[in-house]
Amino acid sequence: MEKNGQRANVGGKGARYTEQVDYIRWRRGGRFNSPVPEKLVVYTAFTLCYLPDGRRLASKRTSPQGARRQHRNMPLRVNNNIAAINTQRLISRNVNVLHRGLERLSSGLRVNRASDDAAGLAVSEGLRSEVARLGQNVRNAQQGSDLLQTAEGSLQEVNNMLVRMKELANQSATSTVNDTNRESIAAEFDQLVSAIDRIVEATTYNSSNLLTGFGNQVSSTASTAVTGSATTGVTRISLSAVQDGTFTFSDTAADGDLTLGNGAVTQTLNMGTLLDGNVVASGTSVVANFDRLGVQVTLAGVGVQGAIGDYTDGDLDGTTIVVEGSTGGSFQVGPSNSFFNRLEVGISDLRATGTSLNLGGTSVASLDSARQAISYIDQATATVSVARGDLGTAQNRLNFSIAFTEVEIENISASDATIRDADVATEVTSFTRAQILVSASNSMLVQSNVSLVTALSLL
Structure with missing residues (x-):
């Protein structure tokens, strides 16, 4: 060497x-x-x-x-560092995963925007809307229960007063008391009648009086425009062997029932008014005259076919309309606009001087009037008891509706959570993995860039 x-x-x-x-x-x-x-x-x-x-x-x-x-x-190339480009692409991908994990862990939601899960977001929004609507129904039912409880509490006091009034009436109806005693008894009796009126008039909820005819107000204005249709009893007439001449047909229309809204209202219309119809002729020397709407005539043998002429109008034969019942207060307790999801409660006028209790003219100042007052008080007590029973039934239905709706909210919320909520364990695992990959990718990017420096030693 x-x-x-x-x-x-x-x-x-x-x-x-x-x-x-x-x-x-x-x-x-x-x-x-x-x-x-x-x-x-x-x-x-x-x-x-x-x-x-x-x-x-x-x-x-x-x-x-x-x-x-x-x-x-x-x-060994310099212009295009493929290793660095590949590492940079992987860094970008891992950073996106890291950011998505941060967003999901921070919000607790797997679906934060439509791009995360378009179909799931559409289903989730529908479920959220349903939960919001059911939640409002629960609040409506709770408020309705409070309203009914307020009314029932006042009726309990009215019932207690009726018990005392019956006690006074029985005391006055005996011969062991004199007129002076009856005057004292009558004074207390009259005070109780006035007290019932005060309690009834003071029982309100959100500025609505509950015991003076809650939900039973009827407007005094009625529309005079009434439309409808009716079919007469005569539908066809057949003639045979007809000779020359003039034939006149007349018919009295059948009566019809007209039902108006706002309860059960029935009015009978008398359609007896006759109108001349158009003349329709067909054939030789045959004329058919129609005096009544709705009459269709078939003339056999001569080929004359009848046709409807003019229309007929009718007038109401009375001026009195009786309203048999009306809708009371309405409480929306379900998701849809149907009778099943709506509770309607009507409370009559329960003032002592009103027509329901009918105690305004009752007196115990004499023996006979005291005995008569006992029967009136019994009727008033029965009326109040029925009203309290109706209120209790409505309260129970509201309570059942609240319980059912809360269970429904729980089930729908669980379905929404399956779609929308993030799985923390999964997201933490993905986030940690992305952190490690980002750190490793950054280190490898430095190494891929440093390797190009070795090209300088070749120059």
Whole structure:
């Protein structure tokens, strides 16, 4: 071996290699006697690197032909660093995964925008809307229950007063008390009647009076425009062996029932008014006159076919309309606009001087009036008890509706969570993996850029 750029004969199974070194003395299978300069050692066939302790990285058994093939498969290019470009692409992908994981862990949602899961987002939004609507129905039912509880509490006091009034009436209805005693009893009785009126009029909820006819107000204005249709009983007349002449047909229309809204309202219309129809003639010397709408005449043998002439109008035969019932207060307790999802409650006027209790003219000032007052008080007590029973039934239905709706909200929320919520364990695992990959990719990007610097040593 020679030094200072001279040729060196490196032995080893007959192989000879030429290398450029500052000063290296070769010893087969051993170490170098002098430190190896930290520079790239270039062979004519391949690149050989030495460690600071003198060990070489390339196997000395590599043939020149194999070294040349390695050199051709691993080119050293500068303009396009493919390794750096590939590493940069992977960094961008891992950073996106990292950001998505941060967003999901911060919000607790797997679907934060439509691009995350378009179909899932559409289903989730529908479920969220349903949950919001059901939640409002629960609040409606709770408020309705509070309203009914307010009304029922006042009726309980009214019932207690009726019990006291019956006690006074029974006391006055006995012969053991005199007129002076009855006057004192009557004074207390009248005070109780006034107290019932005050309680009833003071029972309100959100500025709505509950016991003076809640939900039973009927407007005094009615529309006079009524439309409808009716079919008469006579539909066809057949004539045979008709001779020349004029034929006149008349018919009285059948009565029809007209049903108006706002409860069960029935009005009978009398359609007895006759109108002349158009004249329709067909055939020879045959004329058919129609005096009534809706009459269709078939003339056999002469070919005369009848037709409808003019229309007929009708008038109401009365001026009194009786309203048998009306809708009370309505509480929306379900998701749709149907009777099943709506609770309607009507409370009549329960003032003592009203028509329901009918205690305004009741007196216990005399023996006979006191005995008569007992029956009136019994009727009033029964009326109040029925009203309280209706309120209790409505409250129970509201409570059942609340319980059912809350279960429905729970089930729908669970379905929405399956679609929309993030799995924390999965997201933490993905986030940690992305963190490691981003750190490793950054390190590899530095290495891929540093490897290009070695090209300078070749210049």
